[in-house]
Every structure is written in structure tokens, then in C-alpha cells.
Amino acid sequence: MTPRQIMHIDMNAFFAAIEQQSHPALRGQPVAVVGSSQRTIILTASYEARPFGVKTGMTLNEARQKCPALQLVVANNRLYTEISRRIVALFHHYTPQVQVFSIDEAFLDVSGSLKLFGSAERIAQLIKAQLKAHFGLRCSVGIAPNKLLAKLASEMQKPDGLTLIAPAQVAAVLEDLPIGELCGIGRQTQHKLEQLGIYTCGQLGRFSPRVLKSRFGVIGERLVLMGQGVDNSPVVPPQEEPEVKTVGHSMTLKRDLEDRGEIARFLLQLAEMVGRRARRYGVSGRTITLTIRYADFSTFSRQQVQAQPVSQSEEIYRAALRILDRLLLGQPVRLLGVRLSRLEYRTRQLLLLPEERRRQQLTGALDEVNDRFGEFTLMSASLLGVKGKGSHVISPAWRPEGIRNVGVD
DNA sequence: TCTGGGGTCCTAGGACCC
DNA sequence: TCTGGGGTCCTAGGACCC
Numbered sequence: 001m002t003p004r005q006i007m008h009i010d011m012n013a014f015f016a017a018i019e020q021q022s023h024p025a026l027r028g029q030p031v032a033v034v035g036s037s038q039r040t041i042i043l044t045a046s047y048e049a050r051p052f053g054v055k056t057g058m059t060l061n062e063a064r065q066k067c068p069a070l071q072l073v074v075a076n077n078r079l080y081t082e083i084s085r086r087i088v089a090l091f092h093h094y095t096p097q098v099q100v101f102s103i104d105e106a107f108l109d110v111s112g113s114l115k116l117f118g119s120a121e122r123i124a125q126l127i128k129a130q131l132k133a134h135f136g137l138r139c140s141v142g143i144a145p146n147k148l149l150a151k152l153a154s155e156m157q158k159p160d161g162l163t164l165i166a167p168a169q170v171a172a173v174l175e176d177l178p179i180g181e182l183c184g185i186g187r188q189t190q191h192k193l194e195q196l197g198i199y200t201c202g203q204l205g206r207f208s209p210r211v212l213k214s215r216f217g218v219i220g221e222r223l224v225l226m227g228q229g230v231d232n233s234p235v236v237p238p239q240e241e242p243e244v245k246t247v248g249h250s251m252t253l254k255r256d257l258e259d260r261g262e263i264a265r266f267l268l269q270l271a272e273m274v275g276r277r278a279r280r281y282g283v284s285g286r287t288i289t290l291t292i293r294y295a296d297f298s299t300f301s302r303q304q305v306q307a308q309p310v311s312q313s314e315e316i317y318r319a320a321l322r323i324l325d326r327l328l329l330g331q332p333v334r335l336l337g338v339r340l341s342r343l344e345y346r347t348r349q350l351l352l353l354p355e356e357r358r359r360q361q362l363t364g365a366l367d368e369v370n371d372r373f374g375e376f377t378l379m380s381a382s383l384l385g386v387k388g389k390g391s392h393v394i395s396p397a398w399r400p401e402g403i404r405n406v407g408v409d
Numbered sequence: 410t411c412t413g414g415g416g417t418c419c420t421a422g423g424a425c426c427c
Numbered sequence: 428t429c430t431g432g433g434g435t436c437c438t439a440g441g442a443c444c445c
Contacts, residue, residue: 034413035413035414037413038410039410039411039412039413040413041411041412041413043413056445057412057413058411058412059410059411059412060410060411061410061411062411062412101444101445102444102445103445104445105445183443183444184443184444185443186442186443186444187442187443188441188442188443189442189443217419217420218418218419218420219418219419219442244416245416245417245418246415246416246417247415247416248414248415248416249414249415250413250414250415251413251414252412252413252414287437289439297412299440300439300440301438301439301440302438302439303437303438303439305436305437305438335413335414337414339416
């Protein structure tokens with residue numbers, strides 16, 4: 001069996017680069033894209049800002065301290081989404097096997113396209129040239145026999161990189177590579193592995209799967225394979241991706257709240273956002289989860305199962321409120337979240353009572369107006385007292401459609 | 410002005426049933 | 428007074444990704 005040729009494409013400083021393209025004055029400047037709310041963080045830093053130490057996840061204060069000349073730009077989600085869609089369309093010129101991994105990352109299986117275009121490297125060069133010509137954007141490309149290694153390869157050269165890992169090079173590349181470099185091994189797992197004396201992928205690949213399984217459960221066996229660079233997971237195009245399993249929204253409040261009435265109004269806002277998206281997907285769900293983060297950042301959640309699946313904002317709101325009513329709040333609340341899960345995709349229109357159907361139709365019309373004119377153009381009366389819109393910032397992890405599928409099968 | 414927001418998957422314990 | 432077990436559903440938390 002000939003090895004697959006998998007490509008991972010990572011747009012370099014995607015949001016910041018787009019802003020620099022649309023605002024020439026920002027070109028060559030240290031730029032950071034941030035959310036619109038007050039308690040936001042750095043979403044993306046341009047390559048001019050990175051040498052100062054400005055990084056994703058930083059607070060604005062910290063970033064400004066490190067780089068006083070930093071230009072802050074509020075994220076323009078619609079623009080990023082549109083450009084992402086056009087870039088994915090460009091990828092489809094080279095293969096139908098495109099997996100959108102996030103708004104700025106994709107996997108391409110080009111194994112079937114080599115005869116047409118010559119080689120994977122050639123395809124990468126063509127894509128890079130087109131991204132530069134059409135969008136003025138750079139990317140880092142990794143080419144390898146599987147997704148795990150392609151992703152690793154694309155990380156190796158930034159910005160504007162093109163890195164190949166041929167099957168014969170895999171063992172040498174991994175031997176001394178720190179385990180934390182692999183997608184799927186985060187800080188906690190890295191720390192636990194290090195306690196076992198495992199620091200490099202080479203060591204991980206030689207470790208006993210049985211011992212790791214006893215410590216890590218199912219992923220233990222996978223970890224050894226990852227250390228060996230083995231990953232048979234396919235590139236999954238959007239139409240084959242599994243259905244979304246949960247729909248939720250959360251928001252960090254402008255200031256910490258103690259008043260239950262105020263908290264309830266934000267819950268209504270979140271329930272409305274969740275309900276509207278659920279209805280747009282055509283789903284309803286039986287489980288509603290309320291998440292609370294206290295001022296000290298400790299976070300917990302409580303859930304409630306409904307007798308029937310729901311998608312109406314009001315029902316979601318009432319469930320969230322019932323959960324809140326049972327809680328004794330120990331501290332001021334910093335963040336609120338509402339999530340709908342155990343989703344069902346059947347819309348059982350025929351089973352509805354006439355009254356319920358009328359209400360659904362009304363909600364549908366409300367959704368349509370909101371979709372066209374933006375969040376909260378129309379809303380329940382009790383929401384009118386809430387100042388400001390939902391910030392609705394998307395992160396680079398946002399995807400145009402479908403859901404993420406990390407993992408090594 | 411310390412620390413966003415959207416997801417998936419796994420685990421562990423308890424309730425409950427046969 | 429003894430201390431089975433398998434299965435499912437539910438809950439809460441934590442690790443991971445961008």
C-alpha cells in the first residue's frame with residue numbers, strides 16, 4: 001500500500017493578516033486582533049507583534065505593556081468567515097478530500113491528486129502562490145503520511161513554511177521531539193508522562209501500552225502509537241462529519257454580578273442565542289446545562305434533563321433559571337454559560353399541537369429577522385433592559401460548518 | 410480592567426433495574 | 428448476620444483542540 005499524502009495548511013496570524021490586508025496602514029505594524037467586550041484577550045497577534053512577546057490569550061494590559069506601539073483591532077468575524085470560505089473553496093480545486101479543522105486550518109488528502117498536479121509539494125506551492133495572489137495571505141504547509149505528522153510538519157516552519165516529512169524520516173524526526181509538540185498531548189498529559197520518565201516521542205513510542213493504558217485509560221494505547229507517528233484517521237470532508245452534539249453559548253460579564261435578577265436577564269439572553277442556533281440547525285435537546293464561573297475563576301456546571309426535547313428559547317431559559325434557583329451562590333459571578341445537549345435532529349412538526357406550531361412559526365420569523373439584521377434586533381421584552389449586544393466573538397477555532405474531529409484512530 | 414468562547418471525548422460515581 | 432453482577436442513564440468534572 002502506498003503511503004497517503006496528507007497536507008495540513010495553517011494560515012499564518014490569520015485574523016491579524018486579514019486586517020493588515022484590508023487596512024494598508026497596519027501593514028508592517030505590530031497588530032493584535034481582540035474581541036469586542038471589555039474583558040477580552042488577544043485573539044491573534046501579527047508577526048510584527050510576536051517578537052515583543054505578544055501572544056494569543058494575553059490580556060490587553062499585558063500585551064500593551066510588552067508592546068506599547070501595539071495596534072488593537074476588534075475582530076471582524078463576518079470578514080474572516082467569508083475569507084475562510086473562499087480559501088476552502090480554493091483547496092477544493094486540488095482535492096475533494098478537505099477537512100476544515102478550524103477557521104484557519106485544514107487537512108487535505110492529496111493522495112489521489114498527484115497524477116494531475118505532479119506532487120504534493122507542487123500542490124502546496126500552487127496553493128501558497130494563490131493564497132498570496134488572491135488574498136495577500138501566507139500559510140505554513142506540512143506534508144506527511146498522516147494528519148498527526150502533517151500537523152506537526154506545518155508547525156515546524158512559520159511563517160510561510162513548507163515542510164515535508166517523508167515516511168523514511170518519521171523515526172528520526174520523532175526520536176528527540178518533545179512529546180508536548182504532538183497535537184493531542186497537552187500540558188497535563190505531558191506532565192504525567194514526564195513523571196514516568198517519558199520526555200520525547202521516541203521514548204513514548206517504545207513505552208509499554210499496557211502501563212499507559214492503566215494510567216490514562218483508552219488514550220494510553222493511542223499515546224504509544226502517537227509516539228511512533230502512527231495515525232490512521234482519515235481526512236473527513238464536511239458532508240461526512242458527525243452531527244453536532246451540543247449547542248451552547250457563554251459570556252464573561254462586563255462586571256461580576258451577585259444580583260439574581262441581573263443574572264437571570266443574562267441567562268435569558270444566552271438562552272435566546274442557544275435556542276436560535278438550535279432552531280437554525282433544526283435540533284432540539286433534552287439536557288440543559290448551566291455553567292457558572294465565580295470571580296476567583298473557579299467554574300462549575302449543573303444540568304437538568306427535560307421530559308421532552310426543547311428548542312424554544314423560553315423553555316431553555318426556564319430550565320436554566322430552575323437550575324439557578326436551586327443554587328446557593330458562593331461568590332460574585334464572572335461568567336455564565338447555557339448549553340443544550342442530547343440533541344435530536346428530527347423535527348416532529350406533525351406531532352405538535354396547533355398552538356405549539358403557531359408559536360414555532362412565530363419564533364421562526366423572529367429568527368429570520370435576527371439572522372438578517374443581527375443578534376437581538378428583536379427580542380423578548382425583558383431583555384430590553386440589557387445593555388449592549390452579545391459580544392459573539394469567534395476565535396480561530398471557529399469552523400464554517402461541521403464539528404471538529406481531533407484524534408488518532 | 411488579570412485571565413474569551415466554542416466544541417469533543419473520557420472518567421468516575423451513583424441510581425436504578427433485572 | 429450474607430456483600431453477585433451486568434446494564435443503562437445521569438451527573439459533574441477535566442483534558443484536549445482552535
